[in-house]
Amino acid sequence: xxxxxxxxxxxxxxxxxxxxxxxxxxxxxxxxxxxxxxxxxxxxxxxxxxxxxxxxxxxxxxxxxxxxxxxxxxxxxxxxxxxxxxxxxxxxxxxxxxxxxxxxxxxxxx
Amino acid sequence: xxxxxxxxxxxxxxxxxxxxxxxxxxxxxxxxxxxxxxxxxxxxxxxxxxxxxxxxxxxxxxxxxxxxxxxxxxxxxxxxxxxxxxxxx
Amino acid sequence: xxxxxxxxxxxxxxxxxxxxxxxxxxxxxxxxxxxxxxxxxxxxxxxxxxxxxxxxxxxxxxxxxxxxxxxxxxxxxxxxxxxxxxxxxxxxxxxxxxxxxxxxxxxxxxxxxxxxxxxxxxxxxxxxxxxxxxxxxxxxxxxxxxxxxxxxxxxxxxxxxx
Numbered sequence: 001x002x003x004x005x006x007x008x009x010x011x012x013x014x015x016x017x018x019x020x021x022x023x024x025x026x027x028x029x030x031x032x033x034x035x036x037x038x039x040x041x042x043x044x045x046x047x048x049x050x051x052x053x054x055x056x057x058x059x060x061x062x063x064x065x066x067x068x069x070x071x072x073x074x075x076x077x078x079x080x081x082x083x084x085x086x087x088x089x090x091x092x093x094x095x096x097x098x099x100x101x102x103x104x105x106x107x108x109x110x
Numbered sequence: 111x112x113x114x115x116x117x118x119x120x121x122x123x124x125x126x127x128x129x130x131x132x133x134x135x136x137x138x139x140x141x142x143x144x145x146x147x148x149x150x151x152x153x154x155x156x157x158x159x160x161x162x163x164x165x166x167x168x169x170x171x172x173x174x175x176x177x178x179x180x181x182x183x184x185x186x187x188x189x190x191x192x193x194x195x196x197x198x199x
Numbered sequence: 200x201x202x203x204x205x206x207x208x209x210x211x212x213x214x215x216x217x218x219x220x221x222x223x224x225x226x227x228x229x230x231x232x233x234x235x236x237x238x239x240x241x242x243x244x245x246x247x248x249x250x251x252x253x254x255x256x257x258x259x260x261x262x263x264x265x266x267x268x269x270x271x272x273x274x275x276x277x278x279x280x281x282x283x284x285x286x287x288x289x290x291x292x293x294x295x296x297x298x299x300x301x302x303x304x305x306x307x308x309x310x311x312x313x314x315x316x317x318x319x320x321x322x323x324x325x326x327x328x329x330x331x332x333x334x335x336x337x338x339x340x341x342x343x344x345x346x347x348x349x350x351x352x353x354x355x356x357x358x359x360x361x
Contacts, residue, residue: 010115013160017122019276020156024126026283027133027149033142035291036133037320038279038336040149044126045315046276048156051119055159059168068221069171073155073178078272080182082314082321084148087189089322089334092141094193104292 005061012054019047031100033092041085049074120160127153144188151181207246212238260359267351271316278318282337292338293322296331296345299353303328305360312352319344 026039052070060066127150134146155174162170219234220226242249282289300306306328310321318336325332338344 006112010112013112013115013119016156017119019280020153021122021126021129022280022283024129024149024153026279027146028129030283030289032291033139033145034320034322034334035289035336036142036145037334038318039283040145040152041314041320042272042276042279043283044149044152046272048152048159051123051156051159055163055171058163062166069168069175070159072218072221073159073171073175076175076178076182077152077155078315079311080178082311084182084185084189085314085320086310086322087186087193088141088145088148089320091144091189091192092139093323095139095141097139097141100291104290 002061005057009054009058009061012050012057016047016050016052016054019043019050021047023047033097034089034099037085037089041081045077045081048077116160116164120157120164123153123156123160127157140192141189144185144192147188148181148185151177151184155181208242208249211242215241260355264355264359267355268312268316271351275316275318279336282318289337290339292335292341292344294319294333294335294338294341294344296333296348298324298329298331299349300356300360301328302360305356306331309348309352309356313348316352319348 020043023039023043026043027036030036030039052074056066056070130146130150130153134143134150137143155177158170158174158177162168162174216234216238219237220230223230223233298306298309300309306324310324310331313319313321313331313333318338320334320336321331322334323332324330333344333348335344
């Protein structure tokens with residue numbers, strides 16, 4: 001394996017790990033449900049995407065072809081993350097989950 | 111060098127999973143717990159991919175794909191249950 | 200019987216067929232036959248859930264839009280990451296966004312885009328498809344967020360679906 005590929009894989013791995021961890025920190029420390037929704041939908045999805053890219057580079061340098069499965073996983077995660085966020089937000093609005101005092105604007109429930 | 115990066119990443123993702131478990135236990139509401147479970151399965155996918163790189167096999171990717179599909183269906187079903195009181199109307 | 204042997208959604212069928220070839224290990228006779236069967240039977244069974252065939256009129260504009268969204272996702276994640284790590288409290292806000300789009304598919308694409316990009320999650324669409332409730336993680340000003348979404352995402356979608 002070339003040194004360049006090794007550097008690229010390592011960088012992608014670390015970036016992915018950092019984003020995943022930040023998403024989880026956001027989930028643990030932000031004040032209310034709606035703000036916590038932001039961490040997983042963005043940071044974690046991008047983190048897994050970066051890890052998947054490193055896996056694609058790794059297996060293609062090993063000469064095992066380009067990983068279609070990895071790309072399918074990423075595409076699927078990027079498509080479903082906003083949908084599950086939307087469903088959870090709807091459920092939270094229905095249950096009238098507590099929002100932090102600093103929130104401006106109103107929710108609605110129909 | 112790549113191996114070091116791999117181990118650091120595995121440590122970070124595991125820590126992330128632990129933080130999710132903290133949110134899963136603490137709650138305080140049901141949507142919070144579902145959100146924690148949702149993030150947890152995405153982290154599990156990341157861990158499976160990392161395991162595949164460590165063991166130099168692509169065998170585990172199929173299971174990662176399955177977890178992605180099943181996890182999404184589970185999240186949607188639970189969120190829908192909270193909103194409507196039933197999964198299938 | 201013969202009138203069932205058709206493909207009501209050719210693009211969906213094509214996507215399913217190609218996806219099946221990717222999922223099965225290598226293209227073989229078996230995977231092609233099974234792929235054809237799936238491409239025929241899945242659109243037929245899900246027909247009731249596809250009210251109108253979506254009208255994507257200017258399909259050649261999709262790659263530019265996708266690239267912009269992908270780039271924005273990366274930028275948005277860095278923004279959110281910085282906000283999560285900084286000690287100050289975020290300033291969350293609920294925003295009502297008046298939609299100009301009419302097509303349901305276009306609205307769902309816009310809602311998904313909003314969820315994946317800078318500091319906003321789309322929470323709900325009103326029943327008559329005219330209002331979108333958005334939760335912004337860290338917003339100074341309501342109008343600024345609305346203008347960004349309007350110019351950056353809704354205008355290209357309006358051009359694509361009109």
